Amino acid sequence: MRQILSFIQKEFRHIFRDVRTTMIVLVMPVVQIILFGYAVSTEVYNVVVDVVGDMTDPEVRRIVERIDANEYLRIGEVLPSVSEIEGRFRRGSPKAVLCFGDRFDSQAGSGKGASLRIVADGADPNTAQTVTAYLMGVLASEQMEMATALTGSSGPSFSPNIQLMYNPAMSSSYNFVPGVMGLILMLICSMMTAVSIVREKEFGTLELVLVSPVKPFWIVLSKLAPYLVLSLVNYVSVLLLAHYVMGVPVNGSLTLLTLASLVFVGSSLGLGLLVSVISKTQQTALMICGMGLTMPTMMLSGIIFPCESMPAVLQAISCIIPAKWYVIMVKKIMIQGVGFASVAKEFAVLTGMMAFLLYVSIKKFKTRL
Amino acid sequence: MGNGAIEILGVSKSYGKTLALDNVSLEISKGEIFGLIGPDGAGKTSLFRILTTLTLPDAGTATVGGRDVVRDYSAIRCSIGYMPGHFALYQDLSVEENLKFYATVFGTTIEENYDTIRDIYSQIEMFRDRRARDLSGGMKQKLALCCALVHKPSVLFLDEPTTGVDAVSRREFWAMLGRIRESGVTIMVSTPYMDEAGLCDRIALILGGRIIGTGTPEEIVSGYPERLYAARGGNMFGILKVLRGVEGVTRCSSFGCECHVSVPEGGPDEKVLLRALAEAGMTGCSVEPIKAGIEDCFMSLS
Numbered sequence A: 001m002r003q004i005l006s007f008i009q010k011e012f013r014h015i016f017r018d019v020r021t022t023m024i025v026l027v028m029p030v031v032q033i034i035l036f037g038y039a040v041s042t043e044v045y046n047v048v049v050d051v052v053g054d055m056t057d058p059e060v061r062r063i064v065e066r067i068d069a070n071e072y073l074r075i076g077e078v079l080p081s082v083s084e085i086e087g088r089f090r091r092g093s094p095k096a097v098l099c100f101g102d103r104f105d106s107q108a109g110s111g112k113g114a115s116l117r118i119v120a121d122g123a124d125p126n127t128a129q130t131v132t133a134y135l136m137g138v139l140a141s142e143q144m145e146m147a148t149a150l151t152g153s154s155g156p157s158f159s160p161n162i163q164l165m166y167n168p169a170m171s172s173s174y175n176f177v178p179g180v181m182g183l184i185l186m187l188i189c190s191m192m193t194a195v196s197i198v199r200e201k202e203f204g205t206l207e208l209v210l211v212s213p214v215k216p217f218w219i220v221l222s223k224l225a226p227y228l229v230l231s232l233v234n235y236v237s238v239l240l241l242a243h244y245v246m247g248v249p250v251n252g253s254l255t256l257l258t259l260a261s262l263v264f265v266g267s268s269l270g271l272g273l274l275v276s277v278i279s280k281t282q283q284t285a286l287m288i289c290g291m292g293l294t295m296p297t298m299m300l301s302g303i304i305f306p307c308e309s310m311p312a313v314l315q316a317i318s319c320i321i322p323a324k325w326y327v328i329m330v331k332k333i334m335i336q337g338v339g340f341a342s343v344a345k346e347f348a349v350l351t352g353m354m355a356f357l358l359y360v361s362i363k364k365f366k367t368r369l
Numbered sequence B: 001m002g003n004g005a006i007e008i009l010g011v012s013k014s015y016g017k018t019l020a021l022d023n024v025s026l027e028i029s030k031g032e033i034f035g036l037i038g039p040d041g042a043g044k045t046s047l048f049r050i051l052t053t054l055t056l057p058d059a060g061t062a063t064v065g066g067r068d069v070v071r072d073y074s075a076i077r078c079s080i081g082y083m084p085g086h087f088a089l090y091q092d093l094s095v096e097e098n099l100k101f102y103a104t105v106f107g108t109t110i111e112e113n114y115d116t117i118r119d120i121y122s123q124i125e126m127f128r129d130r131r132a133r134d135l136s137g138g139m140k141q142k143l144a145l146c147c148a149l150v151h152k153p154s155v156l157f158l159d160e161p162t163t164g165v166d167a168v169s170r171r172e173f174w175a176m177l178g179r180i181r182e183s184g185v186t187i188m189v190s191t192p193y194m195d196e197a198g199l200c201d202r203i204a205l206i207l208g209g210r211i212i213g214t215g216t217p218e219e220i221v222s223g224y225p226e227r228l229y230a231a232r233g234g235n236m237f238g239i240l241k242v243l244r245g246v247e248g249v250t251r252c253s254s255f256g257c258e259c260h261v262s263v264p265e266g267g268p269d270e271k272v273l274l275r276a277l278a279e280a281g282m283t284g285c286s287v288e289p290i291k292a293g294i295e296d297c298f299m300s301l302s
Helices: A002-017 A019-039 A060-068 A082-091 A104-109 A125-151 A173-201 A205-210 A216-244 A254-278 A282-301 A312-318 A322-336 A341-362 B044-051 B073-079 B095-105 B113-126 B135-150 B165-184 B192-198 B219-220 B236-244 B272-278 B294-301
Strands: A045-050 A073-080 A096-100 A116-120 B006-015 B016-030 B031-037 B061-062 B080-083 B153-157 B188-189 B202-207 B210-215 B227-232 B251-255 B260-262 B284-290
Touching: A002 A019, A002 A173, A002 A216, A002 B031, A002 B095, A002 B192, A019 A173, A019 A216, A045 A082, A045 A125, A060 A073, A060 A096, A060 A104, A073 A082, A073 A125, A082 A096, A096 A125, A104 A341, A104 B227, A116 A125, A116 B284, A173 A205, A173 A216, A173 A254, A173 A322, A205 B272, A216 A254, A254 A282, A254 A322, A254 A341, A254 B044, A282 A312, A322 A341, A341 B135, B006 B044, B006 B188, B016 B044, B016 B061, B016 B202, B016 B210, B016 B251, B031 B135, B031 B165, B031 B210, B044 B061, B044 B219, B044 B251, B080 B135, B095 B113, B095 B135, B095 B153, B113 B165, B135 B153, B135 B165, B192 B219, B192 B294, B202 B219, B210 B219, B210 B294, B219 B294, B227 B272, B236 B260, B251 B294, B272 B284
Parallel strands: A045 A073, A045 A096, B031 B188, B031 B202, B080 B153, B153 B188
Antiparallel strands: A096 A116, B006 B016, B006 B061, B202 B210, B227 B260, B227 B284, B251 B260
């Protein structure tokens, strides 16, 4: 037992004496969560909308004021004619331009209806889509009010009342936090473990440690232990940040979430160990982790792109990525607040993966060079 | 098998198509310093890795302390000390941390076995808080030896311990090995330096994965089959060229500032050689009979 403890102590010394390792292990997770939470956001906020139209027209003024009052939109310039739209887009200031037809107020009041055009900057389709949706919303409510004012009653019309369950404000951190949690835990566990074992291979220190009474199984275990501890520290800090800074709720059971995270950490450690078994140099290990683990995890586990919209082949591949199952579970537990029964399938899959990966990699770990 | 500390019987090992060890058989007795002498790439490290249970032999068997290197590898790992050819301690740990780590891994403490390592550790103890990476070559080597000795192994494997170490430290190192042997430890050491061969109790010459000679250094030297002359002079290259042309000379090679000429019994003697040099217009040369060294034996056996 003393042998194992001294192994673990040695491992911690390696981690904390190397500034780069310490940074990766302790600072990177915080930076990532803040980066994803604030900077890398798909939300649109304070988008500039230009207007082409007669600003003396009362109805136009009303609509423009409404838009300006909207917290996501802001009125930029009033352009004298549509020919200037392209120039404005090219300079990049507005994301959309609202063009009112002539004599908008009186036309709208008459039975013929007024003409109105929304021109959005399609170079950035995501923003364009969101902005037009916001504008449509503003226009629809204005239209409703107009109709009421004209006829005296709201008439036989309906408007859908959209409600986003679990994420009423449509905050993108609800999507990113579970994804980043998966990414961070996997990076710490897989990459750091793989690199730390391969480094001993490369420097020849493993040679000396193997020629000792300590069984290789215990060597492996004491290599994994520090990263298990560190990933739990990260789990806690990411969770605290997500909850108190990003405002992401933890609706479900914290115990269940922790349990799921432990299983995921276990499978990531297994992956890291497997990488260390097959690579001879730290560079190879880093390449395998980067290209073989991080990239697929980012792309295929539903962190950025939804799995459902992928081609069947990629969907199949995404099923063998542990992070996918973990991210699904985190979303369900944290945001939907479901109990164990609802995540039983994902839990079982991940546990199976963990058992398989740990068994194979420990079995494969050589007792000789 | 007998009761030698290390017994190697017909061991072969190849890496892909490269044959690293070719039917090697050796017997090393308890309490001796056994030197494995050979140039780089001769197969020394391969043999060490088999004996320290780090690789498996393709053919043949070997025992260390009566235990089979394949079957009883974990028992062997408890009772040997190993110092690889490269510095294999943790560069980011301090001297004391390294030593403590290896002591604990082998289930002991520095204090418990302080007597075993005192002789060497006392020389580096003042740097105990220094990181291993900041040590000089000689100090690194002393630390590595301490780590290999801290658990009182019965057999010590030292793979090229003096490569890259200055002459003074090398002499010190061999003096330390002598003292370690006195405590009953069997030492197997490899070196590419022929001059260190004479410091071993027995040696084996290895070349291209084959043992080309074994015995005490004296036996090896006295087994030299021919007469040997040393030729000196100003123009080494010229001397070499002329003497190689003399009829009856088996081999002529340069050794530092002299040139060793090997001649079979009944071949040309020093006078003949000197005359040949004079005829070629080389004056101020001297040729005298000498005793063969390990390196000469190595040349004649290879």
